[in-house]
Amino acid sequence: MFLSTLHLYIGFHRAEPILTTTCPGDTLNLSFFLPLAVLLDCLRLPPGPPGKPIIGNALDMPTIREWETYARWAKEYGEIVYVNVLGTPMVFINSRRLAYEVFEKRSSLYSDRMASLPMLRELMGFDWSMAFHRYGDRWRRHRRAMHEKFHPAAVEGYKPVQLKHTRELLRRLLRQPEDYMKHIRHAAGAIIMEIGYGIHVKTENDPYVHIAEATVRAAGEAGVPGRFFVDLLPWMKYIPEWVPGASFQTQAKIWKEYGRKMTDLPFQTTKAAMVAGTAEPSFTSSHLEAIAAKKDSPPDAEEVIKHTAAVIFSGGADTFDLKGFKLQTVNSLATFILAMILFPEVQKKAQAELDDAIGSDRLPEFGDKSALPYTVAIYKETMRWHPLLPLGVPHAISEDDIIEGYFIPKGAIICGNTWTLLQDEADFGPDTNKFMPERFLQARARSPGNTGAFGFGRRICPGRFMAEDSLFISIASILHLFEISGPRDSSGNETPVEYEWTSGIFSSPTDFQCTIKPRSKAAEELILSDDKVDGTLA
Numbered sequence: 001m002f003l004s005t006l007h008l009y010i011g012f013h014r015a016e017p018i019l020t021t022t023c024p025g026d027t028l029n030l031s032f033f034l035p036l037a038v039l040l041d042c043l044r045l046p047p048g049p050p051g052k053p054i055i056g057n058a059l060d061m062p063t064i065r066e067w068e069t070y071a072r073w074a075k076e077y078g079e080i081v082y083v084n085v086l087g088t089p090m091v092f093i094n095s096r097r098l099a100y101e102v103f104e105k106r107s108s109l110y111s112d113r114m115a116s117l118p119m120l121r122e123l124m125g126f127d128w129s130m131a132f133h134r135y136g137d138r139w140r141r142h143r144r145a146m147h148e149k150f151h152p153a154a155v156e157g158y159k160p161v162q163l164k165h166t167r168e169l170l171r172r173l174l175r176q177p178e179d180y181m182k183h184i185r186h187a188a189g190a191i192i193m194e195i196g197y198g199i200h201v202k203t204e205n206d207p208y209v210h211i212a213e214a215t216v217r218a219a220g221e222a223g224v225p226g227r228f229f230v231d232l233l234p235w236m237k238y239i240p241e242w243v244p245g246a247s248f249q250t251q252a253k254i255w256k257e258y259g260r261k262m263t264d265l266p267f268q269t270t271k272a273a274m275v276a277g278t279a280e281p282s283f284t285s286s287h288l289e290a291i292a293a294k295k296d297s298p299p300d301a302e303e304v305i306k307h308t309a310a311v312i313f314s315g316g317a318d319t320f321d322l323k324g325f326k327l328q329t330v331n332s333l334a335t336f337i338l339a340m341i342l343f344p345e346v347q348k349k350a351q352a353e354l355d356d357a358i359g360s361d362r363l364p365e366f367g368d369k370s371a372l373p374y375t376v377a378i379y380k381e382t383m384r385w386h387p388l389l390p391l392g393v394p395h396a397i398s399e400d401d402i403i404e405g406y407f408i409p410k411g412a413i414i415c416g417n418t419w420t421l422l423q424d425e426a427d428f429g430p431d432t433n434k435f436m437p438e439r440f441l442q443a444r445a446r447s448p449g450n451t452g453a454f455g456f457g458r459r460i461c462p463g464r465f466m467a468e469d470s471l472f473i474s475i476a477s478i479l480h481l482f483e484i485s486g487p488r489d490s491s492g493n494e495t496p497v498e499y500e501w502t503s504g505i506f507s508s509p510t511d512f513q514c515t516i517k518p519r520s521k522a523a524e525e526l527i528l529s530d531d532k533v534d535g536t537l538a
């Protein structure tokens, strides 16, 4: 097949101004052009195992631990690096100074998403997700709906739900510590279902969580650049399903149905509960009440709420686990647990702080936060040490622009190099490869959340305030009650933890074994005596 021998050329260059007669400003220097052959084997490239190449055989374009290559490019080529990927310009922003200039000061230009996402947006119909919306009114309306219920004061109201499910997480960890990731995922799913829809998730096999899992997994697969040929050659979207080799059309159809179910099912359940008068307060019910109370709501107002609720669910549920890919707060907690094994002295310091501030006869509360600076520093260091999205989510530029003398054409993909920003010793102190929460105890320490860990500019993660609360209370509760260490052999001796960092858009440790046991008999009793739990653990 001709595609099996297709050679595609990618070049990367130091961005240096050179004179040009065709561009309104200086253009990027092509003199460092380095052709690379990428051999793509079939229409739908096989998904690779975690830590292995995911888009065929690239000779130099990174396909594993991409952040390392992009960090090296930043060192070699400077604050701004340009890569031409199959004709699409890609620009990496490698310093906080320039990220501020681009994403904050020129945010009206740098807040778009890629114009063409044939598989995800057009064939799978995932345009319901604001994360893929082009910059404009439609995105703004969804974003506003989310912001109204997720700004710092609004998320205060979610703390009782977060606390309740964190306490239940402790009970589950006590009963089946080996299934720790399953329990963490369950807690995150239960929290977001209650906040988003007022629906109580009782079991791991909850149908809503299940469909969300399948949908987010689909987005994760389709979102890997180059996974589907149609993303590289958009005209392929017109190939009918029956043509040999067009199996991506069938796949897209199946995934489209997942998306429809995920956006529809919980939304319709909440609507039905509202009619029956049994609905609990939630993002969906309170927005729908507001729409009903207004006489002049636009005709698609309900749809905006339905889609925003679904994106909150997909962003916060953390339910999917595909060959090591998991999402957001769950992923961050996996990174935290790994750090506690690799840096045991950090755990000890945090436990000393928790014992001093809380004692041994009660569980941590949100109100303890100000007395727990080291514990707070641990969640910040978790987000900095290995950010979940080392390159963020790519933005796109909506008009031609010139940055520091370099011409950036309309439509170029703009990646904030979060990894490099969070490793910068000028901002975070020495040894940034080490997990050292102490760096956040310094006066004027920068927050990772404001340095790319939650993305950039107008697209910055709207769920960040709630996510930080979840991380804080989970970390404080787990460390207060449990001792985390590496896996044990049959004689009970600790053995080295085995893991890899996953590659792709999200990066987190692959599932690893560890030992989680109560710190004392008193800790165990405290967990069991808590009466705020749902009691859903069979």
Ligand code: HEM
Pocket (backbone or CB within 6 Å): 130, 131, 132, 143, 311, 312, 313, 315, 316, 328, 329, 332, 388, 389, 392, 393, 394, 395, 452, 453, 454, 455, 456, 457, 458, 459, 460, 461, 462, 463, 464, 466, 467
């Ligand atoms: C530790 C947890 C989390 C991390 C590290 C994280 C990180 C991010 C990042 C890097 C982006 C891309 C921003 C950009 O384009 O510049 C993003 C977008 C987004 N996040 Fe989060 N997130 C987290 C939790 C959540 C939660 C809990 C929710 C929902 C409640 C959520 C909802 C969203 C949404 C809707 C977007 C798309 C925003 C847009 O395109 O305008 N995230 N997040």
